[in-house]
Amino acid sequence: MFSTIKMTIAIILITGIAGAGMYVMKLRSDNAILKANQHKLETAITEQNKVLEKQKEDFTAILESNKKLNVLINTFKKDLQDLDKRFTKKNRDIGKLAIDRTKSIERIINKGSANAQRCVELSSGAEHTEEELKATLKSEINPECPSLANPNYVPYQ
Amino acid sequence: MYHINKILAVAFIVLLTGCSIGGEKKIKIFSVEQPREKLDYPMPTALQLEELKWIIITSENAQEVFAKLEAAGIDPVLFGVTDKDYQVLSRNFAQIRQKLQETNNLLEEYKKYYEPEEKK
Numbered sequence: 001m002f003s004t005i006k007m008t009i010a011i012i013l014i015t016g017i018a019g020a021g022m023y024v025m026k027l028r029s030d031n032a033i034l035k036a037n038q039h040k041l042e043t044a045i046t047e048q049n050k051v052l053e054k055q056k057e058d059f060t061a062i063l064e065s066n067k068k069l070n071v072l073i074n075t076f077k078k079d080l081q082d083l084d085k086r087f088t089k090k091n092r093d094i095g096k097l098a099i100d101r102t103k104s105i106e107r108i109i110n111k112g113s114a115n116a117q118r119c120v121e122l123s124s125g126a127e128h129t130e131e132e133l134k135a136t137l138k139s140e141i142n143p144e145c146p147s148l149a150n151p152n153y154v155p156y157q
Numbered sequence: 158m159y160h161i162n163k164i165l166a167v168a169f170i171v172l173l174t175g176c177s178i179g180g181e182k183k184i185k186i187f188s189v190e191q192p193r194e195k196l197d198y199p200m201p202t203a204l205q206l207e208e209l210k211w212i213i214i215t216s217e218n219a220q221e222v223f224a225k226l227e228a229a230g231i232d233p234v235l236f237g238v239t240d241k242d243y244q245v246l247s248r249n250f251a252q253i254r255q256k257l258q259e260t261n262n263l264l265e266e267y268k269k270y271y272e273p274e275e276k277k
Contacts, residue, residue, distance in 0.1 A: 004161070007161065008160075008161065008164060011161070011164060011165060011168060012164075012168075014168075015168035015171065015172060018172050019171060019172065022172065033182075033183055036183065036184075037183070037184050040184050040186060041184075044186070058270075061269075061270060062270075065266045065269075065270065068262075068266070069259075069262065069263070069266070072258070072259065072262055073259070076255040076258075076259070079251065079255070080248065080251055080252070080255075083247060083248060083251055084248070087244050087247075093240070094240045094243070094244065095239070095240030095241075098213050098215065098240060099215050099217070102213050102215055102217075102218055105213055106211060106212065106213040109211045109213070109243075110210060110211050112247075113209055113211055114208065116247070116250055116251070116254070117206045117208075117209070119251075119254050120204060120206060120250075120253075120254045120257065121203055121204050121205065121206060122203075122258075123254050123255075123257040123258035123261065124201065124202075124203045124204040124257055124261065125200055125201060125202070125203040125261055126203035126204065126205075127203070144251070145254070148258060
């Protein structure tokens with residue numbers, strides 16, 4: 001009877017010690033997993049921050065691009081208004097002028113046509129000539145599209 | 158003896174399973190990123206337009222203009238527009254040119270945004 005009780009106590013003790021050992025090992029393993037999780041979460045946060053930073057950069061780029069496009073569209077409007085102005089300035093009638101001064105109007109129209117053609121070439125990506133780049137005076141510019149043809153020309157106020 | 162076997166069996170089961178049931182789960186993050194190939198088209202070739210000559214013809218110089226054309230060996234025929242239509246043509250031409258510029262600009266902006274040059 002006595003030996004049975006002793007054996008039972010011994011078994012309980014051994015089991016308890018073994019269980020405690022296992023429990024400590026499990027705690028250590030859990031700790032390692034939690035540390036790894038923590039590291040992964042921190043990495044994820046860093047990556048998220050990078051994504052946010054990139055998004056911010058993208059938004060800035062989009063805004064910048066939109067601004068450029070708006071400037072371009074406003075320039076287009078102004079170019080068209082200037083073109084209209086050239087035909088109608090001070091109640092100008094190009095038809096009557098052509099009857100009165102046929103040769104000079106013909107010359108002006110041909111020059112305007114050549115300038116407009118050059119504008120199309122530049123719009124399609126042609127390189128600027130040195131002359132076009134250097135032009136800063138009104139007499140030197142291409143009046144059909146000064147903003148495109150003569151980037152260094154600042155219109156007089 | 159029967160009780161000892163029972164106790165041993167229970168102890169053995171506890172020993173095997175420990176407290177591992179319901180333990181911490183590992184986070185698994187998969188991220189597979191394969192960047193898209195760049196289209197990398199070259200920009201369209203710039204236009205090179207041919208020269209065009211306008212001739213103004215009025216009721217007064219018509220004879221002279223046709224005579225000159227004949228003398229130069231050109232068919233004495235002209236395709237005309239009125240002064241108002243000339244203005245319309247100029248405006249249309251300007252708008253086509255602007256659209257071309259706008260499209261090219263958009264293309265450049267898209268390229269810059271989606272295919273930025275690699276930082277070295």
